[in-house]
Amino acid sequence: MRSNSCIIMAEDSDHQDSSQLSITEQLSSEYHTVFKDKDLIEPDTIVDEDRIVGRDEQLNKVINIVKPALHGDQPEDMLLRGPSGTGKTLIAGTVATKAIKIGQKRDVKMEFVEVNGKHKKSEHEAIHQITHEFEQLLGLELTSKTGVSTSSRYDRLFEIVDEHLDIGIVILDELDLLVGDSRNKNEAPAFSDILYKLSRAKRIGKMDSSFTLIVTTNSPNSLMNGLNSRTASTFNPTEVAFADYNATELREILKHRQDAFYEDTLVDDVIPYTAAVAAQGEGDARFAIDLLREAGNIANRREERTVTTNHVEEAKNQVEKNYVVDVIENVSFQKQVSLFAAAVVNKYGQEQLSRSEFLSDRSAPAPVAHTLYKWFTDYQNIERRSKHSYLRWMRELGTYEVIEVNRKGRGNERGVFGEYIFHNLPADVMVETLVDKDDRFREALDDEELIRSVVRNNLKDF
Ligand SMILES: Nc1ncnc2c1ncn2[C@@H]1O[C@H](COP(=O)(O)OP(=O)(O)O)[C@@H](O)[C@H]1O
Numbered sequence: 001m002r003s004n005s006c007i008i009m010a011e012d013s014d015h016q017d018s019s020q021l022s023i024t025e026q027l028s029s030e031y032h033t034v035f036k037d038k039d040l041i042e043p044d045t046i047v048d049e050d051r052i053v054g055r056d057e058q059l060n061k062v063i064n065i066v067k068p069a070l071h072g073d074q075p076e077d078m079l080l081r082g083p084s085g086t087g088k089t090l091i092a093g094t095v096a097t098k099a100i101k102i103g104q105k106r107d108v109k110m111e112f113v114e115v116n117g118k119h120k121k122s123e124h125e126a127i128h129q130i131t132h133e134f135e136q137l138l139g140l141e142l143t144s145k146t147g148v149s150t151s152s153r154y155d156r157l158f159e160i161v162d163e164h165l166d167i168g169i170v171i172l173d174e175l176d177l178l179v180g181d182s183r184n185k186n187e188a189p190a191f192s193d194i195l196y197k198l199s200r201a202k203r204i205g206k207m208d209s210s211f212t213l214i215v216t217t218n219s220p221n222s223l224m225n226g227l228n229s230r231t232a233s234t235f236n237p238t239e240v241a242f243a244d245y246n247a248t249e250l251r252e253i254l255k256h257r258q259d260a261f262y263e264d265t266l267v268d269d270v271i272p273y274t275a276a277v278a279a280q281g282e283g284d285a286r287f288a289i290d291l292l293r294e295a296g297n298i299a300n301r302r303e304e305r306t307v308t309t310n311h312v313e314e315a316k317n318q319v320e321k322n323y324v325v326d327v328i329e330n331v332s333f334q335k336q337v338s339l340f341a342a343a344v345v346n347k348y349g350q351e352q353l354s355r356s357e358f359l360s361d362r363s364a365p366a367p368v369a370h371t372l373y374k375w376f377t378d379y380q381n382i383e384r385r386s387k388h389s390y391l392r393w394m395r396e397l398g399t400y401e402v403i404e405v406n407r408k409g410r411g412n413e414r415g416v417f418g419e420y421i422f423h424n425l426p427a428d429v430m431v432e433t434l435v436d437k438d439d440r441f442r443e444a445l446d447d448e449e450l451i452r453s454v455v456r457n458n459l460k461d462f
Pocket residue numbers: 042043044045046047051052053054055082083084085086087088089090091216242253285286289
């Protein structure tokens with residue numbers, strides 16, 4: 001039966017599309033793209049010095065701190081802090097790369113490695129990656145990640161630096177996101193232990209050689225508040241602050257990348273327009289560059305020869321959604337649980353929300369979201385934190401524009417309540433994202449009728 005119907009369908013479609021080009025013809029037809037050198041606008045490309053616009057003060061500071069390494073002295077540790085897309089990683093990477101080149105000429109053995117806290121689940125994984133990358137750079141035998149203790153990973157790292165380098169530069173990027181899987185609220189996050197062990201090894205002179213830490217963070221408060229007291233007393237970095245860009249700066253940054261496109265493909269006002277859109281948001285250069293690249297991708301998909309402001313406008317939605325998904329995937333599990341609770345209220349409460357006089361179908365009332373948080377922590381036997389923490393995490397997610405946080409009145413002076421609005425990303429997409437991320441969310445949805453009735457009963461009583 002099944003194969004028969006397949007054959008019929010195939011014959012059918014063959015017949016209908018007889019005018020269509022064959023696979024070979026399609027593959028060998030002319031290839032059209034607006035990009036001449038797309039690498040220039042890919043997210044993780046560390047561009048050359050001549051494409052860096054401004055940031056003189058930050059560059060000078062970082063250069064002056066790294067410089068002693070070229071003269072056999074130990075540089076201080078650094079904390080580059082500021083909002084996302086303000087050039088922290090770019091400047092750390094560019095200065096480190098240049099320093100190593102100069103080091104080579106002067107016979108100073110230097111290397112740098114970078115690990116991003118966003119992509120590492122534990123202290124062990126992070127230290128392993130740092131060790132592994134040094135091993136690769138230096139052509140050493142690669143040691144195994146599993147079957148060895150975390151402390152022996154540290155020992156191996158110190159041994160490598162000591163034997164093969166004068167100075168190792170370790171960039172700990174977005175370190176505040178490396179919280180690890182500690183479920184106990186009295187335990188410090190993973191980054192606190194990493195900073196303690198790395199800065200202590202330097203202090204007590206475990207090695208003849210040394211390394212320097214360049215830490216970056218978009219959220220200096222999460223980082224500094226997460227350090228336990230012993231780390232706070234050993235890790236004393238020099239801080240370098242990065243602020244948002246304005247439209248003029250963003251325009252300059254984009255102009256220095258326009259050769260990513262073939263000449264005359266960007267219509268006149270695309271760059272100023274893209275810069276203005278990005279400046280209206282957060283002043284984030286990553287967002288500006290992503291917008292321009294997505295606009296180019298849209299033009300390519302439609303086989304159009306030029307990129308226009310309409311493409312940029314369309315790209316905006318897509319890029320914004322990707323950003324929200326990226327934040328959701330990378331915040332701590334407790335924040336994910338908090339968000340999940342609010343999103344299921346919206347998803348399963350649609351009918352009641354849209355019928356209510358004072359609620360909207362794009363929102364979830366905070367008191368009900370918090371009740372669902374409690375329900376979920378019981379259901380999955382997860383540590384439950386205070387209501388105060390719940391509200392604070394949701395406000396933080398508000399500052400990342402994952403949701404919008406509002407105060408709302410019930411009318412007739414019956415009091416006000418907090419409300420979470422799903423603005424950039426619909427609640428059901430959020431639920432899907434989280435379900436893909438952690439099985440505990442999926443399990444809660446296995447019994448959809450149960451969760452639906454919990455939501456409905458709580459909305460009814462609200
Ligand atoms: N001053 C600048 N000049 C040129 N490009 C920049 C500048 N600042 C940021 N960028 C670019 O913007 C993007 C985001 O910068 P990045 O350093 O990753 O930001 P952060 O680490 O602060 O989040 C990267 O593609 C980077 O090359």
